[in-house]
Amino acid sequence: MEAWNDMINTALLGTEKMPLPAQAGIGALQQAMAQINSQAGLDKEEQFLQLAAVTFNVRQSGTKPLHQPTPNWIQAAAESLPYCSTRAAQVLKDLLEDEYQPLVNLWLERCIAAKRIVIPELVPTLLNRAIQHKEIRPSVATVCGCRGQWLSRFNPAWEFTNTTGEEELWHTGNLDQRKAALKRMREKDPAKARQWLEGSWPQDNANARAEFLKQLDGAVQPEDEPFLVGALNEKSQKVKDAAIVLLQQSPDSILVRNYAETAGRQITIKKEKALLGLSTKTTLHIQPAPVPEKAAWLSGIDYLSPNKNYKDEEYVLYQLIQHTPPAFWEQHFALSPVQILEYFTGPHEKYFSAFAKAAGQFKAVDWAKAILLVQGEGQFGQYTPLLQLLPLPEQEARIIRSLHKHENSEAQLQKAMRWPENWSHELAKEVINYTAKQPYKWTLHFYKDQITRIPVSIVPQLKNFAPAEPAHAQMWATLADQLTHLLRLKESTQNAFNE
Known part of the structure; x- marks a missing residue:
């Protein structure tokens, strides 16, 4: 108009x-x-x-209103589990308001273990929280029960609560959903997961194939080898590289056997005469072979050294040792791990770390202990990843001892931050005694991230960790009060489902 x-x-x-x-x-x-x-x-x-x-x-005048069809409302299915207590619900409200995500995760774990579900009024809040924190989506879907499933129909961002079957998700989901479904099925039924992968392989593009292979990382089985060897013939280098990484994890794969045989021909121990021929001694001989032309039987090996301390042929041998199961050398030399490693000190020390990497890759506990024994505890910092192969009590004892002596403290602290269980009182004491001395570096964010590991029993001692510097002591006093509040919330969370 x-x-x-x-x-x-x-x-x-x-x-x-x-x-x-x-x-x-x-x-x-x-x-x-x-x-x-x-x-x-x-x-x-x-x-x-x-x-x-x-x-x-x-x-x-005369304009017709928009027509919205009357929705066909279907009520949410009846819940099969009881709601959490009023006390537990209040604890969750406090955690959500204060943005204490690690404690929210703990609350969800305790709720699931107690076979309870969240009260209806908190369902939308939890669903919204799970939009940003993808790692809690399965737990949120569980504690929100049938009402959460029902609500997800009205908000596409909440669709993660739908209980679509794993196989249907594998066939119809997007890339992220299919990756997650494949990983879960791999943990539950490895053979079926492999069948899924083989069945869809011709239809999947190169990027999807590479991403799906990554979901098998750390869980390779001997039965996977024919499929993985076939993937080495793919045109896409990304797919080839992903298949090589998996084959390198299997000690019995044809690729690893080729590595071991090639390395074994280049490293020998020989008996030689000494003292005018009156006695003999054993000597290690290392003869790196000339760098060969690239061949499938040595796939995954780089032929050019990025380190000036290694010639190209030495770097090739280093990689072969790195990807060879340590048990091979015990048979090859008929010696113990300690005896073998002692040969790789002094003039041949450049190969020592390759054995350490192999011990980590193939989870050789006896070799990890042997490396510690040969190198000495003071030098173990560079081999910290091997600590995870040792029994947890032994790992914890080493971390406590190193922190107490201020030996390689940062590396030991990083290990404690990835600890798979709650810290013991002694470990918590050593960690906090170390971090409290640097309150400007180890702020409240650090303690929030580690709050599920820190025992509540440490609260009475927090003031005792105050640093000597007055400015730092004031900062720690504030941090100690905040940490006390966090630990009391943790205590409430732990006790919320005890009734």
Whole structure:
């Protein structure tokens, strides 16, 4: 309607600069406008507002409203589990309001273990929290029960609560959903997961194939080898690289056997005469072979050294040792791990770390202990990843001892931050005694992240960890109060489902 456009222009520019045209509007509208304009007691602005009101109503008359079909409401299914207690619900409210995500995770774990579900009023809040924190989505879907499933129909962002079957998700989901379904099935039924992968392989693109192979990382089985060897013939280098990484994890794969045989031919121990031929001694001989042409039987090996301390052929041998199961060398030399490692000190020390990497890759506990024994505890910092192969009590004892002596403390602290269980009182004491001395570095964020590991029993001792510097001591006093609050919330969370 032209009259309405004129109204808009006048509203934007003002009645002085852009008065309404005399013939604005048609028919009955012109008559109404004439009547308004004839009222002498109205100024131009008031006339304009009345004209605009009339024009708007004329414009709206006869317009059909939008039609929304009446929704077919289906009630949520009845819950099969009881709701959590009022006390537990209040604890969750406190955690959600204060943004204590690790404690929210703990609450979810305790709720599931107690076979309870969250009260209805907190279901939307938890669903919204899970949008940002993908790692808690399975737990949130569980504690939200049937009501959470029902609500997900009205918000696409909550669809993670739908209990679509794993196989259906594998066939119809997006890439992330299919990766997650494959990983879960791999943990539950490795053979079926492999069948899924083989079945969809011809239809999947190279990027998807590489991503799916990554879901098998750390869980390779001998039965996977034919499929993985076939993947080495793919055109995509990304797919080849992913298959090589998996084959390197299997001690019995053809690739690893080729590595071991090639390395074994280059490293030997020979008996030689000594003291004018009156006695003999054993000597290690290392003869790195010339760098071969690239061949499938040595896939995954780099032929050019990135380190000036290693010639190309030495770097090739280093990689072969790194990807060879340590048990091979025990058979090859007929010696113990300690005896073998002692040969790789001194002039041959450049290969020592390759054995450490192999011990970590193939989870050789006896070799990890042997490396510690040969290198000495003071030098073990560079081999910290091997600590995870030792029994947990032994790992903990080493971390406590190192922190107490301030030996390689940062590396030991990083290990404690990835600890798979709650810290013991002694471990917590050593960790906090170390971090409290640097409150500007180890802030509240650190303690929030580690709160599920820190035992509540440490609360009475927190003030005792105050650093000597007055400024640092004041910072720690504030941190100690905040940490005490966190630990009391943790205690409430732990006790919320004890009734």
